[in-house]
Amino acid sequence: MSTSRRTQAGWIAGAILIIAYAVIPVLWIVSLSFKEGDDITNNAFLPTVWSWENYRTVFASDLFTTALRNSVGMALIATTISVILATLAAYAVSRLNFPGKRLVLGVALAITVFPVIAIATPLFNLWRSIGLYDTWLGLIIPYLSYSLPLAVYVLAAFFREIPWEMEQAAQVDGATAWQAFRRVIVPLATPGVFTAAILTFFAVWNDFVFGITLTSSEAARPVPAALAFFQGASQFSQPTAPIAAAAVVVTIPVVVLVLLFQRKIVAGLTNGAVKG
Amino acid sequence: MAAIEMRNIVKEYGDGFKAVNDVSLDIADGEFMILVGPSGCGKSTLLRMIVGLEDITSGDMVIGGDRVNDKAPRDRNLSMVFQNYALYPHLTVFENIAFPLRLQKGIAEDEIRRRVREAAEMLELNEHLDRKPANLSGGQRQRVAMGRAIVRSVNAFLFDEPLSNLDAKLRGQMRTEISRMQRRLGTTTVYVTHDQTEAMTLGDRVAVLRRGFLQQVASPRELYEQPVNMFVAGFIGSPPMNFLPAVVDGDRLKLPLFSVGLPAAARGRVADGQLLIAGLRPDHFEDARLLDSAKRERGAVFRARVDVTEWLGDSQYAYIPFEAGEVTKQLAELAAELDSEALRTQLVVSIDAMSRLRENHEGEFWADTGRMHLFDPRTGENLTRDEAAAADLAQLEQEKLRERMGSPGTASDEPVARR
């Protein structure tokens, strides 16, 4: 399409506006995290003195470091299991004919629709009675069931784009169904598996509801929940700037993933939601 | 290598639709069989039932003497070239061709290498072995798919419209390449196509399918000259056969533009006043002015106004509109079934490229009525098929195949022919 120079300039202006829209709040929290003393309440965007003080505070705090460890550990475990299960399930629903296929898809859809809080409160009761309350496993399990539908949809969309003939050719060439899956389909679906993993990680990393309802101590509390319970040096000063610093720390993995895999994430989101 | 026998093969889907209906077909060892028909006729389904990608509802599929109905594709020892080639995008050309060998346990790496190289050499792919399919041209991909098919020793090759994704020029080259390869390896081959030229040139025999029913199995020549019914007559040949209403009038036959004597073969099979459909191929016509008188005597001459002419350099077509009357609807239905659309009833005649006939002017035409066929409008049956001539043609085809198979130039257990 031929676009005149002037309209293209308009689009560029729009693009710059959007970039500003997206990053200014992030820059603000970064800027806040570097403020110290009176700067914190200076009501200005930037600090007058840049200080690492807040970062020292949060990393010195057990509350934050254990929460970070909890978050990273649980997110990695839940993502890994979720993606493995989702890969198998997505292959089945997109490729194989078996009774109950629609049931699997229906349950997945129902879970994405169902309010998290409506699950969290009964789980709270259940976990308390069977001893999963305030444990890693107690969080990983709901993370798994809540991230599976997304992963299944994203992966099913990827599987559908692999031509049927791939498996058929493999079968004619002498492969069993399992060999066809392992030697032909899995290598082709690797980008999709990867994308699903990133999106799943985001979803788990973002969790707040399960984090605050199913934990009561540092034993399993993830970062978002810990942030809400974060206390400063004294009971009375609101630990604004340290919270900002902690917020920046947990945002870094997200930004890194986005920078590295921008294209894959966009493809995964749009495929999974519109077509998948 | 093996013969393929199909006995009353039926494919019925869950909704009761029968994609393939009671097809029985014998394919001899080493024969090149073409399955052809308009879209939706069941030709691909039949091929997929041979290879095992489609379940067989009833009937027997026998390959090399073994009933294979319940066997998985990988246990049937066949190889297939898919329409879109189905190359594995994550594997190199070498690994694509080697794939079937790697799945068979116990073939040494040396042996795999040797066989892949041989296949690649035959298809002139040696320089491309390390490339990925995405970096290949359409023709090269097609050859890789063939390489994967010929690398192991199989009972039969199956092709599912392998050339339809290539442009016209390349298609012509690959067609001769496939023919040459099949002749050299002598492997039984089943080839699905909707392309006239491929059907006519490649096969020893051609099976014409219509809505899941087998219409006629014969050599290309026999199909063209002695079709069993209107469907086969209309399907084979390009441009297609002209169909005109013909009314029996005593011992004459009246057609829209001319009338002829009732052919001997039809006598006794038709009643006076009966409406028939006459079939005349475009090349059964000629510009009457360019004809010597001896030839002129053997057919009918008529005058008609030319609507449009198409001059192609080596040939020329003239279009002559006519009224089909009662049979218009029937002809339109047949046209729709043959994947075309009958916008108007017109006669397509092939005339000499030298002819100076002009559009919108009247011309004088000659029709070779001796080669005309007459069809029953209700059943479509050919009333003038010459069984003796057909038998002769079948005999000829048999001899050709026997001659080819009788002198194999290669050891039969070797997957790729040595030069």
Place this chain on the structure above:
Amino acid sequence: MSTVEAPPRGPATARAPRRRIRLTDRARHERNLGWLLAGPAFIAMVAVTGYPILNALWLSMFDYRLTDPGGREFVGLGNYTTILTDGLFWQQFGVTSLITVVTVAAELVLGFALAMVMHRALYLRTALRTAILVPYGIITVVSAYAWAYAFSNTYGFVNGLFGLGEFDWFGGTWSALVTVCVAEIWKTTPFMSLLLLAGLAQIPDDYLEAAKVDGATAWQRVKRVILPNMKAAIMVALLFRTLDAFRIFDSIFIMTAGAQGTETLSFLAYRQTISRVMVGLGSAVSVILAILVVIIAVMFVKVFKTDLSQQRGER
């Protein structure tokens, strides 16, 4: 994993006895493999959601305080009556609906503009898509903090920027709701715009060129060509976002903690069960919330008359 594969080997086993059985080997094998592969994920999804849902339904019919297990008493639909006759519930329902409508409407308009720019801008494309993913990927709690501090009259820059002096955004219902909506819109518009972008990308350029040749202005092209062809994408985006917005919890928790009449239904369910340990009442709120969400979903599908399963590509 070799147990997955158990097909007949020799022709002897494959031949005679199989003929009577309708299901061929291949089909039955496919069935088994299907459940073998989908089973674990299915169990993981159902086990953790199925039981809690049923449990919530059951508990919602009891007057049950966690601190007083002995006083547990069956009250039937009593909890529901209590909730539905309480003015506070309807106020929270109103707040939740208001936030949902405002944010989703703003996100749709803004998201469409974003999608148009992303689709058309030839330069800065990568930078644009990367930037847009930051709000999407960022933790909701972090986004809530960022905006809460930005609007705060103690720490924030917003008042300074707009010359509002000591205005307390979190002091009144409406201004507090504005901050919550801004935070929500900022965080979720990118998701909406990516879904819309996918729909936009599926419209062939030919359509727009044809419309141009036919004499359509830029606005007419958007209204008569682009929007009708994006109906499916818009519906999916709206549905997902509406359901999501209706469940708003994180931002409210962080930014207002439900003060100044900004409590939403999710927050109510949380407060009843976790803070006040009124398990029976809290479960009833959860059930009501779930029913409302289902009603919204059904309404969407009805209104757009597009089969969602078709949209989801179950062909």
